[in-house]
Amino acid sequence: VEKTAEVVIIGGGGAGLAAAESAYENGAKSVILLEKAATLGGNTIRAGGAYNAVNPEKQKAQGIEDSIEKHIQQTYEGGHKVGNMELIKVLCNNAYDGVTWLEGLGLQWQDKIGSVVGSMWQRSNQTVAPLGTGYIETLSKAATAKGCEILLDTKANELIIENGRVVGVKAEGPDSILTVKAEKGVIMATGGYAANPEMVRQYLSDGVYTKDNLPADVVSTNAPGIVGDGIKMGEAIGAQLIDMQHIQLLPMPxxxxxxxxxxxxxxxxxxxxxxxxxxxxxxxxxxxxxxxxxxxxxxxxxxxxxxxxxxxxxxxxxxxxxxxxxxxxxxxxxxxxxxxxxxxxxxxxxxxxxxxxxxxxxxxxxxxxxxxxxxxxxxxxxxxxxxPALHHTMGGLKINTKTEVLDKNDQPIPGLYAAGEVTGGIHGANRLGGNAIADIIVFGRIAGATVMGK
Ligand code: ADP
Missing domain, CATH: 3.90.700.10 (Succinate dehydrogenase/fumarate reductase flavoprotein, catalytic domain)
Structure with a gap:
């Protein structure tokens, strides 16, 4: 079976769905999203749901002093000064705009701003809907209403390259092999690999966690499909990987x-x-x-x-x-x-x-x-x-601030974009609690704009 769309997105978690909605908002006429699981949501839907963003009005009401500069500093220092400052600035500068964007799409926020474990400050916005369900419901409803075609039980296996440009994806659906052509580009949003302990161990070296201190019986908080597919697909066509030795354990399954x-x-x-x-x-x-x-x-x-x-x-x-x-x-x-x-x-x-x-x-x-x-x-x-449980993998595909995936010479690979946990470089050696949701929304939106030439 062959299908074609302007934009093809791999992965139906928060980053992929934010990218889908954003692509439409930036003029896309057709978007196909491939999700290998039977349902949307990935790790996003099972997350605690905290979204770090300086929220002037709500923080003021609670007497919390804060600034974007402070969010930037804490993200950088909390990540042991390993993260890329340009990406961190994009994350923090655009976090609050993502909050209001989601609200405009119908997401309801709680009144109180909190400090989720590991956030290092009281700037965690929390949805009314349980866990991460609100993000997935809001975004999938919005994107579907605009015509996004979501193919569940459909696993992407390989990127198709023509003349150095990514032009599509080979995938397998419930009852057919698919070739999905992308006229403008492919957005990789497959999440990380913390449900793949072998892959985690393969890359461990000199981070906070090492082959020696990671408990042999460590469990994972992740959805079963978060095994690094997108990182491998990217690597196979020459994408550069970054920060792969850095993993995060959450002190609570x-x-x-x-x-x-x-x-x-x-x-x-x-x-x-x-x-x-x-x-x-x-x-x-x-x-x-x-x-x-x-x-x-x-x-x-x-x-x-x-x-x-x-x-x-x-x-x-x-x-x-x-x-x-x-x-x-x-x-x-x-x-x-x-x-x-x-x-x-x-x-x-x-x-x-x-x-x-x-x-x-x-x-x-x-x-x-x-x-x-x-x-x-x-x-x-x-x-x-x-x-502690394996929770987040900080490393992944190297991107620039426009979410273009970079090759080993730091040059964008034409037609390939990435957002969310599949990317590396933002969170350094330790991600602040509550920064992952901000990441998938901010960079998912950017990916949807960049792929449309905005
Ligand atoms: P993020 O927070 O970065 O959006 P999530 O973990 O929430 O990441 O979502 C990633 C999604 O990508 C999951 O729903 C997962 O099942 C899906 N996925 C992973 N690998 C593939 C693949 N090869 N083909 C299609 N979907 C995939």
Whole structure:
């Protein structure tokens, strides 16, 4: 079977769908999107959903001081000064415009700005819809309404090159082999490879995680199809890869977000009932510290102040359901909580008391935490067991600020664009929590514009 469109997009996660909508907004008449899974969404739909962007109005209402410059600096420094400053500037300068763009397409935002774990600052915008579902629903609805043809169960295998230009894709659908021709270009949006532990290990060298410190039994938060297809397809036609040794572990597998994915109103304890890290630290900092604790695990402790009347968690999940599944433990006192999770009650009570004194003085004599919420003192109390899981791969196809994929001489490969986790260079050696959603929206939009010559 042969098909043709102006724009062909590989991957139906947040980046691919943002690119599809953007291509139409920039004049495309026909877009075909190939998604190898049976449903859209990829890692985006299972993400916590936090979107980092300086949001002047909402942050002002909460008394949060912030600036785009600060977002740029924290992204660069949080990434251990490895990321490409030009790409970081594009990310941070355009993040808020992405927030309003999505709102214009019908996405609803929560009122409060938070600080998702590893974000390093209170600038995480959060959708009303649970997890990442709001992004996928909003964008797929918008793009489909404009005519985007979405082919599910259709796996792209190979880019077609003619006279040095990418002109299409070879793919296999549920019952046919497909050749999909792209008149203007192909946008690679296949995500990373954190569901492919062999590929992760193959590239590990001198990053935060190495072949030595990565636990052999590490699990992944990713959708099963996030195995590096796009990186391999790009590499096969001469694309340059960057930062492939840098991976991110999330200190919580996706089924263990618990009552809150934010840093405020929570602290972390090890199985001795003691704090061991600053909760507002970078994700790699928390994960490396967790490796040193008993069983390589910790508990996030919350109280009922953050539980709304409808018992929805911050990521929009049903708390009762999480408690029933045993993923969150609820107790009427700290003594009862300690008993239920098997940590010494005296230690937990003492840690809580000390922590609450730090909340009052907004200073942490033990670990130097800076982001504060309220005291944790209102029963019932909650504990969520967490541990590091393979989450994000920072490396991938090297792009420029227009999302053109570069070859080994840093020259754009005509007809090939990339956006989202398949690309490398933005997040350096450690991605800030909440920067991935900003990345897929900002660069997905740019890819849709660039492919249309805008
Ligand atoms: P991003 O956040 O960068 O958008 P996601 O993980 O959300 O990344 O989405 C990537 C999508 O690409 C997933 O839905 C995944 O199933 C899809 N995908 C990966 N490899 C292929 C492939 N070879 N052909 C088609 N779709 C693919």
């Amino acid at each position: 996706s089924d263990r977000f618990g009552p809150s994915i934010n840093v405020e109103h929570s602290f972390f304890i090890n199985k001795e009932g003691k704090r061991f890290v600053k909760e507002d630290g970078a994700r790699d900092e928390i994960c490396l510290a967790t490796f040193e604790q008993k069983d390589g695990q910790y508990f996030m402790i919350n109280d009922s102040k953050i539980i709304p009347e409808n018992r929805k968690t911050l990521s929009g999940e049903d708390l009762n359901n999480l408690i029933e599944k045993g993923l969150v433990v609820e107790a009427n006192s700290l003594d009862e909580l300690a008993e239920k999770i098997g940590v010494p009650a005296d230690a937990l009570k003492k840690t809580t008391e000390t922590f609450n004194s730090y909340v009052a003085s907004k200073s942490d004599a033990d670990f130097g935490r800076k982001v504060w919420g309220e005291k944790i003192d209102k029963a019932p109390f909650y504990a969520t067991l967490r541990f």
